[in-house]
Amino acid sequence: MYRSLSLTVLSCASLFLAACDKPVAETHEVGSRLVKSFTIQDAGGGQLRQFPATIDAHRKADLAFRVSGNIKELLVLEGQKVTAGEVLMRLDQTDFEITRKDRQARFSRASNDFKRGKELVGKGHISRTDFDQLEAEFTSTKAALQQAKQDLLYTTLTAPFDGSIAARLVEQHEEIRAKQTVIELRDAEQLDVIFDAPENLIRSLKRTVVEEKEGPSKAGNDIKVSVKFDGSDQSYPASFKEASTRADPKTQTFKVTYTLPTPDDLRVLPGMTAHLTADLSALDMDDSLIYSVPLGALSADANLQAGVWRVNPDSMQVDFQPVTTGNMQADSVQILSGLNEGDIIVTAGSAYLSKGMTVRLMPNKEQAEHRKNDPAKPVNAEQG
Numbered sequence: 228m229y230r231s232l233s234l235t236v237l238s239c240a241s242l243f244l245a246a247c248d249k250p251v252a253e254t255h256e257v258g259s260r261l262v263k264s265f266t267i268q269d270a271g272g273g274q275l276r277q278f279p280a281t282i283d284a285h286r287k288a289d290l291a292f293r294v295s296g297n298i299k300e301l302l303v304l305e306g307q308k309v310t311a312g313e314v315l316m317r318l319d320q321t322d323f324e325i326t327r328k329d330r331q332a333r334f335s336r337a338s339n340d341f342k343r344g345k346e347l348v349g350k351g352h353i354s355r356t357d358f359d360q361l362e363a364e365f366t367s368t369k370a371a372l373q374q375a376k377q378d379l380l381y382t383t384l385t386a387p388f389d390g391s392i393a394a395r396l397v398e399q400h401e402e403i404r405a406k407q408t409v410i411e412l413r414d415a416e417q418l419d420v421i422f423d424a425p426e427n428l429i430r431s432l433k434r435t436v437v438e439e440k441e442g443p444s445k446a447g448n449d450i451k452v453s454v455k456f457d458g459s460d461q462s463y464p465a466s467f468k469e470a471s472t473r474a475d476p477k478t479q480t481f482k483v484t485y486t487l488p489t490p491d492d493l494r495v496l497p498g499m500t501a502h503l504t505a506d507l508s509a510l511d512m513d514d515s516l517i518y519s520v521p522l523g524a525l526s527a528d529a530n531l532q533a534g535v536w537r538v539n540p541d542s543m544q545v546d547f548q549p550v551t552t553g554n555m556q557a558d559s560v561q562i563l564s565g566l567n568e569g570d571i572i573v574t575a576g577s578a579y580l581s582k583g584m585t586v587r588l589m590p591n592k593e594q595a596e597h598r599k600n601d602p603a604k605p606v607n608a609e610q611g
Contacts, residue, residue, distance in 0.1 A: 259543070259584075259585040259586055259587050260576060260579060260580070260584065260585075260586050260587070261576070261586070261587045261588075261589055262538075262573045262574075262575060262576040262577075262580075262586045262587070262588065262589065263523075263573070263574045263575035263576065263588075263589050264538060264571050264572065264573055264574060264588045264589070265520060265521055265524060265571070265572050265573075265574045266569065266570070266571050267518055267520070267566050267567065267568055267569060267570040267571075267572065275504055275505070275506055275507075276428075276504070276505050276507055277502060277503065277504050277505075278422040278423065278424070278502075278503045278504075278505065279422065279500065279501075279502065279503075280420045280421060280422040280454065280500065280501045280502065280503040281420075281421050281422075281498070281499070281500055281501070282418055282419070282420060282421075282495060282496070282497055282498065282499045282500070282501055283418070283419040283421055283497050283498075284390075284393070284413035284414050284417075284418065284419065284497045285414040285416075285417030285418055285419050285486055286388060286390070286413070286414035286417070287393070287411070287412065287413045287414065287497075288387055288388075288411075288412045289408040289410075289411055289412075290315070290384060290386075290387075290408065290409060290410040290411070290412055291405075291406045291407055291408050291409055292316075292318060292381060292382070292384055292403060292405060292406075292407070292409065293381040293405055293406065294318070294323070294378050294381045294382060294405050295402075295403065295404050295405045296318035296319055296322070296323075296382060296402070296403065297318060297319045297400060297401070297402050297403075298316060298317075298318060298319075298397060298398070298399050298400060298401050298402075298403060298409075299317050299318060299319040299320075299399075299400075300314075300316060300317040300399070301316055301395075301397075301398070301399040302314055302315055302316060302317075303315050303316075303392050303395065303410070304392065304395070305392050305393070305394060305395050306391060306392060307391065307392045308389075308390070308391045308415050309386045309389070309390060309391070309392065309412070310386065310389050311386055311387065311388050311389050312385055312386065313385060313386045314383055314384070314385055315384045315385060315386055315392075315410055316383075316384040316409060316410070317382060317383050317384070318382040318383075318403075319382075320379060320382050323375070323378050323379045323382055324379065326375050326378070327372070327375040327376060327378075327379055329375075330368065330371045330372040330374075330375045331372055331375075333368045333371065333372075334365075334368040334369055334371070334372040336368075337361075337364045337365045337367075337368040337369075338365055338368075338369075340361050340364065340365070341361050341362055341364070341365035344357070344358045344361040344362070345358075384409070384410070386412060387412070388412075388414065389414070389415065389416065390412045390413050390414045390415045390416075391412075391413055391415040392410060392411070392412065393411040393412065393413040393497065394410070394411040395409070395410055396408055396409055396410065396411070397409045413497060415489060416488065416489055417486050417487070417488060417489065418486065418487055418488075418489055418495060418497075419468065419484050419485070419486055420452075420454050420465050420484065420485045420486070420487060420501060420503055421482055421483070421484050422482075422483055422503050423475065423478060423480035423481070423482060423483075424470070424480060424481050424482075424483045425480055425519070425561065426474070426479065426480070426481070428481075428483075428507065429470065429472075429481045429483075450467065450505050450506065450507060451464075451505070451506040452464070452465045452466075452467075452485050452503060452504065452505050452506075453465065453503075453504050454485075454487060454501050454502070454503050454504075455501060455502045455504070456490075456493060456495055456499065456501050456502075457499075457500065457501075458493075459493050461490075461492070461493070462504075463487050463488075463490060464487065465485035465486060465487040465503075466485060466486055466487070467485055468484040468485055468486045469483075469484050470482070470483045470484070471483070485503070518561070518562040518566055519559045519560070519561055519562070520535070520559060520560060520562055520566075520572065520574075521558060521559055521560075521574045522558050522559055522560050523574045523575055523577075524536075524572050524573065524574045524577070525550075525552070525560055526547070526577045526578075528547055528549070532549050533549065533550055533551070533552050534547050534548050534549040534550050534565070535547075535548050535550055535565075535566070535572040535573070535577075536548070536572060536573040536577045536580050537566075537570055537571065537572055537573075538571040538572065538573065538586060538588070540571060542585075543585050543586055543587070544583050544584065544585055544586070545573065545580050545582070545583070545584055545586055546582050546583070547582060548565055548566070548570075548572075549565055550562050550563075550564065550565030550566060551563040551564040551565055571588075573586065
């Protein structure tokens with residue numbers, strides 16, 4: 228009897244210890260699904276809007292020699308700052324100098340013959356035809372000499388404006404062809420910030436220009452713009468430069484360019500990305516195009532009605548909300564009606580949702596990590 232009792236106690240203890248080794252069960256509600264989300268923010272009336280942007284040089288030039296030859300002197304390095312008129316490269320001038328001297332001799336002889344011919348034709352010692360031939364030879368050799376002198380000047384390459392050497396495409400002693408790009412020069416003092424603007428922004432910008440009759444620069448500068456770069460919390464003000472009047476056939480957006488002085492405290496190069504914030508409150512924006520949501524949020528029901536899955540923040544359940552869509556803008560789409568400020572919508576995982584399903588929102592930090600390699604972030608802030 229005692230032996231049976233001992234075995235029973237040991238068995239219960241074993242079961243208890245085994246239960247302790249099992250992992251703790253998930254505390255999430257059964258059936259809930261983890262989704263990425265997005266909170267609708269007020270963009271009506273032209274408030275702050277954010278756009279992904281790219282950096283380009285304000286002025287740039289691909290420099291080339293106008294004659295062929297061998298590079299004798301290479302005086303700059305990549306990244307070096309240069310001033311207007313500074314010598315960057317020189318070709319070997321030996322052959323060009325020989326040609327110049329030969330044409331100088333031909334011109335001197337033709338010039339002397341032409342001067343003598345003037346005297347002789349006046350006295351009737353040579354015919355007018357012979358004199359015309361001497362004059363043609365004089366003119367031809369003069370032009371040939373001027374060309375030789377010009378080619379000699381072309382053996383020296385100088386900077387057309389202040390800037391920095393973005394790329395040096397040749398090496399010393401290399402044989403190059405005429406018009407072959409040897410240096411890429413970029414403006415070191417100013418940068419262009421380029422972003423894709425939606426149709427309603429361009430339309431409002433054009434309307435402002437018409438009303439004010441002061442040109443696109445004035446209207447563009449009514450929009451206060453600041454630029455941030457990755458790795459820095461500093462914002463840099465930018466000024467309007469130009470706006471394209473032809474839409475991109477794929478995204479139906481228009482390129483708008485702003486400029487800003489090159490930051491002294493941050494190394495920014497053409498080709499880098501930036502985040503541009505525009506205050507559109509000065510423009511008469513079209514209120515019908517209020518919201519812009521990630522393209523991944525858009526779904527359709529059985530009747531092919533466009534809509535999004537909206538999350539009830541109290542119950543954390545979703546329902547399908549029909550919407551009216553506008554134009555696509557890169558990775559986002561305009562919503563004309565069906566959504567309100569503060570609505571939370573699902574941006575990923577909507578294909579597995581059904582009405583009344585309970586969801587969990589991915590934390591904001593995890594969503595940021597998920598998107599960190601995607602430069603085209605949506606206009607509004609995501610909700611976590």
